[in-house]
Amino acid sequence: MVNGRLQQSGSTTRENLVAAAVRLAAAQGTDTTSVRSIAREAGVTEAMLYRHFKNKQDLWLDIYTRIVDDMIEEKKSLLHDSAPIRERLREWVRLTYAYYDDNPDAFTYVLLLPHSFAEALGDTCTRQGHLLLELIAEGQHSGECRPLDPQLALTLFSGLLLSVPRLINEGRLEGPATSHVDDVAAAAWRVLGQSGTS
Numbered sequence: 001m002v003n004g005r006l007q008q009s010g011s012t013t014r015e016n017l018v019a020a021a022v023r024l025a026a027a028q029g030t031d032t033t034s035v036r037s038i039a040r041e042a043g044v045t046e047a048m049l050y051r052h053f054k055n056k057q058d059l060w061l062d063i064y065t066r067i068v069d070d071m072i073e074e075k076k077s078l079l080h081d082s083a084p085i086r087e088r089l090r091e092w093v094r095l096t097y098a099y100y101d102d103n104p105d106a107f108t109y110v111l112l113l114p115h116s117f118a119e120a121l122g123d124t125c126t127r128q129g130h131l132l133l134e135l136i137a138e139g140q141h142s143g144e145c146r147p148l149d150p151q152l153a154l155t156l157f158s159g160l161l162l163s164v165p166r167l168i169n170e171g172r173l174e175g176p177a178t179s180h181v182d183d184v185a186a187a188a189w190r191v192l193g194q195s196g197t198s
Contacts, residue, residue, distance in 0.1 A: 014052045016042040018063055026105035030060055031116055057117050065124050067110045071099055072128055078135060085139035086193060090185035092132065093161060097177035097184075100165045112166055129154055136192065145192050156191050160184055 020041035024033045035056050039046045053059040074095050078088045100107040118125055136153045139145030145153070164180045167173035173180075 013044055017049055021059055021063055022105045022109050026108040029113055060117055061120060064110060067106045068124055068127055075131055085144040086189050093185045094181045096161055097181055101176040101178055146194055153192055157188050160188050
């Protein structure tokens with residue numbers, strides 16, 4: 001999968017282009033990353049890039065969708081798990097941070113950068129949020145979570161969750177992100193959980 005590092009020999013040109021684009025986007029943003037710089041980073045010509053993608057936006061959309069699909073694959077099962085909501089929210093944090101530790105550039109590209117093409121993404125950019133809202137709503141329905149406005153609950157949880165990768169990227173917090181799972185999960189539960197629930 002995309003990991004922000006140039007793929008090993010034997011990888012396809014498309015995979016090399018994706019890896020190069022993610023690496024550059026994480027470092028300098030999508031708006032300032034040119035087709036020329038992506039092609040150069042991947043070791044191919046611009047013409048080769050256009051054989052695989054219609055234009056730069058097509059490349060960004062393809063990459064974003066791939067990464068989101070990869071990120072939520074394991075998280076989808078949390079909606080059908082019978083464990084208490086607190087444990088499932090902790091697992092959400094763990095899966096998120098494990099993905100970041102394995103794919104920091106891809107994670108940064110999708111979750112920590114602004115995207116001028118967000119409108120073109122449609123519901124792709126909200127898929128993780130919708131899954132998390134379902135989990136929180138289940139917790140509210142069962143009485144495990146406080147009856148906060150669902151969007152506020154999502155915002156509070158996401159703010160806590162994304163602060164750790166952001167701080168690691170800025171060099172203000174030591175990684176790996178997975179070493180912070182318990183602290184973040186406990187803080188999130190203090191915000192979302194009913195007082196007195198364990």
